[in-house]
Amino acid sequence: MTRRAIWLLAFLFVAVSSAWAQRQFYNTSSSVTQANSAVSFTDNGSGGSSAAFRARYVTIRSLAASANTCYFDMKDTTATTADIALEPGGSFSLTYDGDAQGGWSGLGAICDTGQTATFLITASR
Numbered sequence: 001m002t003r004r005a006i007w008l009l010a011f012l013f014v015a016v017s018s019a020w021a022q023r024q025f026y027n028t029s030s031s032v033t034q035a036n037s038a039v040s041f042t043d044n045g046s047g048g049s050s051a052a053f054r055a056r057y058v059t060i061r062s063l064a065a066s067a068n069t070c071y072f073d074m075k076d077t078t079a080t081t082a083d084i085a086l087e088p089g090g091s092f093s094l095t096y097d098g099d100a101q102g103g104w105s106g107l108g109a110i111c112d113t114g115q116t117a118t119f120l121i122t123a124s125r
Contacts, residue, residue, distance in 0.1 A: 024053040026123040029063065032070045032109040033116050038077035040106040041123045054103030055123035056096040064088040064117035072109045072119070079108030088117065 025045030030037055043049045060072055069087050073079040074094065086092055096103045109119055 024048070024051070024055075024125045026053075026055065026121070028121055030109060030119045030121055031116065032111050032119055034111055034113045036077075036079055037109045038106065039109065039121060040077065041104070052105065053125050054096075054101075054105050056103045056125050057094070058104060058107070058121070058123045059091060059093045060086060060107070060109075061091040061120045062086045062088055062117050063120055066115075068111055068115035068117050070109060070111040070115065070117040070119070072107050074104050074107050077106045077108040079110040081110065081112055083108075083110075086117075086119070 023045075024043040025048065026041040026043065027045065028039070030039055041053055041055045043051050043053055058074070062070065064070070066088060069085050071079050071081050071083040071085055072092075073083040084092065094104075103125060104123070107121070111117055
């Protein structure tokens with residue numbers, strides 16, 4: 001086999017392996033209270049590796065049925081009531097538009113004093 005043929009086969013192997021690589025998923029329901037809830041994305045999908053990853057796609061849905069508005073922050077895992085509001089029953093989807101290696105490592109969630117909600121959080125890479 002020629003050197004060129006070996007390099008071609010090696011390149012094809014890497015390309016096919018990358019194409020079949022399993023995506024990383026994080027899916028959970030998280031209780032949100034007046035204290036900040038920090039959520040880190042780790043691969044917990046079917047057959048997941050439990051490895052931390054930087055999500056490029058995130059969907060957050062409030063399962064709250066009451067009038068409690070809660071908030072989330074994607075910059076870090078610390079939320080305040082000045083961050084993005086999520087109304088009861090509402091949802092928010094984000095796509096990371098930065099460089100190929102980037103993404104969000106987690107999020108923070110919080111409610112106003114005395115209020116609670118449950119967020120369904122799905123993240124993938």
